[in-house]
Amino acid sequence: MFYQLLKYVLLGPLLRLLFRPRIEGLEHVPEQGAAIVAGNHLSFSDHFLMPVVLKRRITFLAKQEYFTGPGLKGRLTAAFFRSAGQIPVDRSGKEAGRAAIREGLGVLARGELLGIYPEGTRSHDGRLYKGKVGVAVMALTAGVPVIPCAMVGTFEIQPPGKVVPKVKRVTIRFGAPLDFSRFAGMEQEKTVVRAVTDEIMYEILALSGQDYVDDYAAKVKAAETEQAGHGGKFPWRRR
Template sequence: MYEVIHAVVPPLLKAIWRPRVLGLQNVPKDGGVILASNHLSFVDSVVIPSVAPRKVVFLAKSDYFKGSGVKGTAQRLWFEGLGMLPVDREDTQAAIDSLETALEVLGRGEAFGIYPEGSRSRDGRLYRGRTGVAHLALTAGVPVVPVGLVGTERIQPIGSRYPKVAKVTVKFGKALDFSGRGSGVPLGRARREVTDEIMAAIQMLSGQEPAGVYNDRAPDA
């Protein structure tokens, strides 16, 4: 199903939005890699896989995979076709389970997409990154490619039911290698420092104003 959806969706989206894509050469052609991006819109998880030079796996709410009837089946096939995997956000074990799922993806030599902010930004600022991204990078020993999205919030503004045509830019930064960063310092400190470096790289690409705090809004995208 991925091959079918991916053969149709990316060309269609590129024809409609004509995104400006920079730095594709920075994404490794093979091997495990993390694509860490800012998060502005529900469509971010469609835009990135559509322009990336290889398959990118994202996690999505398990509710999207549980619908019944024709609509539910179509929705499930759509998300599966985009390479997304279900995660139960209401489960207290969700965070741990999602990290384990991500490590499995990286262990298979695939690309995993993550939003260190946790939830999409509702005011356009870049929120402080949570350290799950550093946990993945240090545990799996894979590089991190920072991604800066610009303009995706205009495709489907908060409260809008249908997408709009808007100018979008996707910037893939140079891969960050954190090999050996977890040795000689407390693990918590290492994860915090790595996460902050990743967020700084994302900010340079996106040009967003740093919020300096965590985004504590309930995740809805």
């Protein structure tokens, strides 16, 4: 009930009025049945803008930090995500990844739409990063199509660290469903899930037009943070 209230009464009309999203390829999202919507992740605003334009309800695997933040802001954020039916995911360690996959498969087993950001975190510089294989494992295990999605312009309105977004038009593109039935039963094969994930990321890249980095976003961000802490230099690299 709260999800519907947000979408059609409280938040949805306001977001449509302010950001006037251009919607392309919405016909590719199935009207019924389980499917995964896999998108790039540029902004906190992505969590709200994509669900607003979809006709169906979508459940996202959201990082656990949204549910455990301190202070009044943390409690309000947690209450919002819980009320909207989003699922907290612990992103630390392999067991945490398995738990996320179990939660996602539960959503798909109910015939619902599952939203996931294969990069695992927001892009800190607007580029598209290497995808994690969880999306492929879920697609192959559940035998469902993957609809690639590109958020265009959300980094410009609200990059990481910016609290209040700019009022500017954005574009949301959905690509044709990707069918991976040819790999049925191969979700334990590392080379297969890597290839499937890369295919998904390629389709997102084609829709978004971003620059691509063949490395994980969290790893690159950590390295850049460490480099900044050394004044932009690593003395031992010169040796």
